[in-house]
Amino acid sequence: MDLSLNEHQRMLAQSARTFMQRRMPKAAIVALHNTDTGYQAQTWSTIAELGWLGLLIAPQYGGGGASLTDAAVLYEEFGRGPLPGPFFSSGVLSALTVEEAGTEEQRRRILPEIAAGRQIYTVAITEPRRSWGPQGIAMEPRLDGDKYILDGIKLFVSDGAAASHLIVAVRTGSSDDAISLLVVDKRSRGVAARNLPGLLSWQAEITFEGVEVAAAALLGRRENGGWAALSRAMQRALPVLCAYQVGSCQAAFEMSVEYSRTRVQFGVPIGRFQRVQDHIVRLVNHLDAARWTTYEALWKLDSGRPAADSVHLAKAVTAEAHMEACNAAHEVHAGIGSVHEYGLTPHTQLSRTLFNYLGDPKWHKRQMAAALQW
Amino acid sequence: MDFEVNYTGEQQRFRSEVRSWLEANVPPAISRRPTTDEESAANYRLRRELGRKLGAKGWLYPLAPKEYGGGGMDVDHAIVLEEEADRFELSLPPYYNSGGTLGAPTILVWGTEEQRRTLLPPIYRGEVRVWQLLSEPEAGSDLAGVRMRATRDGDEYVLNGQKVFIGSDNGTDWMWTLAATDPNGERHKNLSWFMVDARLPGITVQPMDLLGAGESSARSGQKNTIFFEDVRVPASRLVGGENNGWRVASTHLELEHGGGGHIGRNRFWHALLDYCRNTTRDGRPLVEDPDVRDTLADIYIKAQVGRLFGLRNFWLTYAKQPKSYEGPQLSLYMKLAGLWMTGAILQSIGPEALTSDPRWGSEDHFLEAQQRNGIVLMHPGGTADIQKVSMARRIGIGRATRESAGKVS
Numbered sequence: 015m016d017l018s019l020n021e022h023q024r025m026l027a028q029s030a031r032t033f034m035q036r037r038m039p040k041a042a043i044v045a046l047h048n049t050d051t052g053y054q055a056q057t058w059s060t061i062a063e064l065g066w067l068g069l070l071i072a073p074q075y076g077g078g079g080a081s082l083t084d085a086a087v088l089y090e091e092f093g094r095g096p097l098p099g100p101f102f103s104s105g106v107l108s109a110l111t112v113e114e115a116g117t118e119e120q121r122r123r124i125l126p127e128i129a130a131g132r133q134i135y136t137v138a139i140t141e142p143r144r145s146w147g148p149q150g151i152a153m154e155p156r157l158d159g160d161k162y163i164l165d166g167i168k169l170f171v172s173d174g175a176a177a178s179h180l181i182v183a184v185r186t187g188s189s190d191d192a193i194s195l196l197v198v199d200k201r202s203r204g205v206a207a208r209n210l211p212g213l214l215s216w217q218a219e220i221t222f223e224g225v226e227v228a229a230a231a232l233l234g235r236r237e238n239g240g241w242a243a244l245s246r247a248m249q250r251a252l253p254v255l256c257a258y259q260v261g262s263c264q265a266a267f268e269m270s271v272e273y274s275r276t277r278v279q280f281g282v283p284i285g286r287f288q289r290v291q292d293h294i295v296r297l298v299n300h301l302d303a304a305r306w307t308t309y310e311a312l313w314k315l316d317s318g319r320p321a322a323d324s325v326h327l328a329k330a331v332t333a334e335a336h337m338e339a340c341n342a343a344h345e346v347h348a349g350i351g352s353v354h355e356y357g358l359t360p361h362t363q364l365s366r367t368l369f370n371y372l373g374d375p376k377w378h379k380r381q382m383a384a385a386l387q388w
Numbered sequence: 389m390d391f392e393v394n395y396t397g398e399q400q401r402f403r404s405e406v407r408s409w410l411e412a413n414v415p416p417a418i419s420r421r422p423t424t425d426e427e428s429a430a431n432y433r434l435r436r437e438l439g440r441k442l443g444a445k446g447w448l449y450p451l452a453p454k455e456y457g458g459g460g461m462d463v464d465h466a467i468v469l470e471e472e473a474d475r476f477e478l479s480l481p482p483y484y485n486s487g488g489t490l491g492a493p494t495i496l497v498w499g500t501e502e503q504r505r506t507l508l509p510p511i512y513r514g515e516v517r518v519w520q521l522l523s524e525p526e527a528g529s530d531l532a533g534v535r536m537r538a539t540r541d542g543d544e545y546v547l548n549g550q551k552v553f554i555g556s557d558n559g560t561d562w563m564w565t566l567a568a569t570d571p572n573g574e575r576h577k578n579l580s581w582f583m584v585d586a587r588l589p590g591i592t593v594q595p596m597d598l599l600g601a602g603e604s605s606a607r608s609g610q611k612n613t614i615f616f617e618d619v620r621v622p623a624s625r626l627v628g629g630e631n632n633g634w635r636v637a638s639t640h641l642e643l644e645h646g647g648g649g650h651i652g653r654n655r656f657w658h659a660l661l662d663y664c665r666n667t668t669r670d671g672r673p674l675v676e677d678p679d680v681r682d683t684l685a686d687i688y689i690k691a692q693v694g695r696l697f698g699l700r701n702f703w704l705t706y707a708k709q710p711k712s713y714e715g716p717q718l719s720l721y722m723k724l725a726g727l728w729m730t731g732a733i734l735q736s737i738g739p740e741a742l743t744s745d746p747r748w749g750s751e752d753h754f755l756e757a758q759q760r761n762g763i764v765l766m767h768p769g770g771t772a773d774i775q776k777v778s779m780a781r782r783i784g785i786g787r788a789t790r791e792s793a794g795k796v797s
């Protein structure tokens with residue numbers, strides 16, 4: 015038993031933290047919130063050059079071949095920002111989806127582009143007024159010779175505005191999980207992306223109107239294996255996403271502790287008030303619950319143990335923890351916490367945006383129960 | 389990272405040795421929850437007997453140093469012992485004994501060599517049981533405010549005062565206590581820590597009947613009020629120096645607040661899942677009812693988070709990593725989870741969870757016991773709110789200076 019990070023992971027965390035401090039200070043992150051894509055071209059290419067974008071991609075496809083725990087350590091540091099932008103969407107979820115679903119030829123063609131940051135991928139699954147899960151995917155392409163014709167709308171597509179390519183989940187059969195994955199170049203005629211306004215961060219509506227997609231763009235070149243492949247990819251990607259949220263909870267915790275030591279009311283630092291302490295205790299309990307469930311799931315995956323129940327558990331715990339941690343931080347900060355410039359609100363918006371992303375907590379709890387064979 | 393103990397061939401060999409020994413020596417009746425005082429006393433005798441046998445082998449306190457009667461084992465072997473004992477639904481020690489789990493480590497840290505040699509072997513070999521006598525009618529959370537007096541008289545201290553919420557059923561051999569040796573002295577610098585023989589003249593034990601959390605759940609829970617009237621304790625039983633008792637106590641308080649951490653299977657969870665699989669409502673097993681499943685998922689998650697906090701604290705302790713708020717965090721988490729669970733269980737199981745009736749209640753009324761204990765266990769070792777106070781101080785917000793965790797080794 016050893017719950018510490020290894021030497022290599024500690025160094026990775028250190029360089030990521032230094033990078034974030036230099037290149038992504040709070041003001042830069044707050045400024046990015048007013049952009050459509052959430053990233054600056056320059057940061058994007060630096061992160062690609064550092065090998066962080068393709069960290070999880072196998073070396074033969076131009077990546078770093080790192081373990082999921084390695085990637086989690088990096089994303090935890092990103093989450094402290096929180097660094098926005100399509101890093102997870104492209105470098106983790108899409109990369110793993112292509113790896114799980116693609117043919118060898120497709121992997122060779124796509125993964126090096128993702129690793130180098132030349133193409134940006136995201137996955138489009140959810141549809142208007144439909145639930146999460148394969149049964150919620152109704153968009154059915156028409157086969158026309160060696161082309162699919164796509165019509166319909168995908169909603170809540172993360173980084174849909176930033177992406178150059180979309181992996182679109184479509185229905186190709188009547189059984190619930192008869193789903194296929196099509197790679198669509200976003201510049202194709204008939205594709206339109208529109209960021210959804212509001213509290214949500216960087217999720218888009220993507221409209222498809224008679225979009226022609228070559229049959230060769232079907233991942234795996236065979237229909238109906240899409241949901242299974244996506245599930246395998248999500249099993250690996252979700253704990254990395256959770257680690258990103260752990261980093262965000264950690265930042266909310268540190269901000270709150272610092273504030274409660276320095277903000278003086280009634281002649282004492284507010285941290286002396288037990289009501290304020292209650293918020294911080296609640297916050298750190300959620301933070302640690304998210305942290306340890308996440309890293310245990312990662313350990314199981316990296317060491318080849320059955321991990322499905324732990325992954326679903328970590329996602330359910332972390333989504334709730336992130337929301338609660340931000341709520342507690344807002345209580346500690348009161349007024350100043352809602353001022354964008356202060357830097358808490360990017361965490362809060364993220365906690366809400368990721369709450370339902372790739373399945374809400376209740377869905378994951380039910381999957382967990384199923385995986386445990388109750 | 390590695391969340392699991394890796395077993396070597398040597399450990400596996402040890403495991404089979406332990407298993408066959410336990411199979412030969414654990415009486416089958418031992419894990420049944422007693423329902424009467426007589427059964428409780430009989431059960432306690434079985435447990436003490438097993439404790440002495442384990443103690444003779446160094447298996448009662450496997451991690452404790454061999455020179456003082458412990459097992460002198462490393463964590464990897466101690467874990468095997470714990471796991472094997474758990475198969476018999478036993479913990480180590482197999483009875484309530486805060487002497488070994490809290491008192492002995494305190495003596496290891498603060499005692500003189502002479503005290504270690506005389507006080508530790510009887511504890512580690514299972515020859516004595518020890519209670520902790522801290523709380524008083526006027527000093528609960530504010531433990532530093534204890535009023536029991538200890539006045540030096542030649543080679544002895546004379547103790548006078550009253551302690552409450554102490555121990556369990558079935559009596560004790562020794563007790564340790566905190567008393568004021570300098571009643572007008574500065575707070576935290578006026579107390580001393582004593583290990584007292586329970587049979588000394590002047591000690592009276594009067595049972596208190598509690599809602600739950602007893603040693604045996606025979607009725608509900610037994611604690612005791614203990615009166616000290618001119619009890620003469622040899623000065624050699626003062627541990628850690630006169631007026632240094634508060635620092636001495638910080639060791640066992642840290643351990644009691646979850647600082648030591650733990651690992652192990654969650655027996656309650658397995659029993660609950662079995663109950664929901666084997667009990668029907670409207671002809672359908674409870675586990676198939678979607679509402680019950682959702683609640684079970686929440687209970688399971690709390691149990692897993694608690695397990696991970698315990699595992700983390702265990703690792704922090706044995707890898708000698710710095711600790712801050714983690715001890716009281718574990719303690720707080722388990723307390724809150726226990727109380728929350730009483731509601732969650734009542735909601736999904738129904739009034740069957742409230743009866744100890746052998747026909748309509750759960751087996752060994754484990755659910756009914758949880759309904760009691762979930763409420764009562766909010767308080768021992770510091771209330772839930774006091775755990776928050778400690779966490780805040782260690783996080784560095786409760787006071788001007790950050791408090792550090794108690795010294796446990």
Ligand SMILES: Cc1cc2nc3c(=O)[nH]c(=O)nc-3n(C[C@H](O)[C@H](O)[C@H](O)COP(=O)(O)OP(=O)(O)OC[C@H]3O[C@@H](n4cnc5c(N)ncnc54)[C@H](O)[C@@H]3O)c2cc1C
Nearest residue numbers: 520521522523528529553554555601767768769770771773
């Ligand atoms: C089942 C059980 C077993 C026990 N076993 C033992 C034992 O073996 N040995 C032993 O010595 N004692 C034992 N105790 C006693 C236990 O340690 C005390 O009950 C506990 O420390 C609380 O003290 P109190 O009951 O006097 O409550 P009080 O201290 O009077 O507390 C009442 C309320 O005030 C709150 N409060 C007090 N101070 C503060 C503060 N500074 N900030 C915020 N809130 C505060 C508390 O949280 C609580 O809500 C046991 C108790 C129980 C219930």
